[in-house]
Amino acid sequence: MLIVEELHMLLLRPDGRVETSVSVNRLYGEVAAVLTDLALRGRIRLTEERHPIVEIASTEPTGHPVLDSTLDRIVHMRGKRLQSLIMRPKLDPLDVVVESLVVQGVLIRGERGFFGWGSARTPESDPxxxxxxxxxLAEVIAGTREATRADLSLLSILQNLGAAHAILREECAGASAKDLKARIEELVSGSTDASGAVVGDAVAAALNTAMAAAMMAAMTPAVVAATVS
Structure with missing residues (x-):
């Protein structure tokens, strides 16, 4: 299963709605996740700059509808900075991710909100x-399982969304939000994969930085408005 698909499962409430704590910033997390999926499959690469640019490494289809639809959109945005792409609604993979999970039998399409308004709920069909x-993830946090790139990407994205502790409350075995944050930082900065390569690589670091910057940029107008009023 793709990183972005696993992330979406974690962000959903039992009623099929996105968790309230991440509903506003879900876009940044899921775009970052799908970009990670594409990078791990060699379809995109990041330049080595403070504010990296996303380059197309290959346009060969991956065979997965979620990744290929995103790749098609990115091709027309080549040369854009990573932070800019993370903030773009046009790259939101939500619809294709939901469709993919429905096809896999993980989610089902439910009812819309009151009077048929709002987006359709997509509760789990198979938990x-x-x-x-x-x-x-609980085993990774506890240190009893070696972390994969997918595990570290998920933990890092959740932490950047400010939702790791809320979403993984049971999995962190009573650890405080501060302790969980420290544990995730430890994992991302020092874990190695089966080949001995550091998992917390340049792509992950760049995505972390870009996500943080994107969220800060999104919050700034609200902060300024609150200060002025």
Missing amino acids: APELVLRAR
Whole structure:
């Protein structure tokens, strides 16, 4: 399963709505996740700059509808900075991610809100994939399982969204938000994969920085408005 698909499962409430704490910033997390998926499959690469630019490494289809639809959109945005792409609604993979999870039998399409307004709810049809995912992340946090790139990407994105502790409250075995943040930082900065390569690589670091900058940029107008009023 893709990183972006696993992230979406974690962000959903039992009723099929996105968790309130991340509803505003979901876009940044899911775009970052799908870009990570594309980078790990060699379709995009980042330049080595303070504010990296996303380059197209290959336009060869991956065979996965979520990734290929995103790749098609990015091709027309080549040369853009990573932070800019993370903030672009046009790159939001939500619809194709939901469709993919519905096809896999993980989600089902439910009812819309009151009077048929709002987006359709997509509650879980099969809870097993999320249960397995949460058990995996719990073991990674506890140090009893070696972290994969997907694990570290998920933990890092959740932390950047400010939602790691809220979403992984049971999986962090009573750790405080501060302690969980420190644990995630430790994992991302020092974990290695099966080949011995550092998992917290330049792509992950760049995505972390870009996500933080994107969220800060999004919050600034609200902060300024509150200060003025």
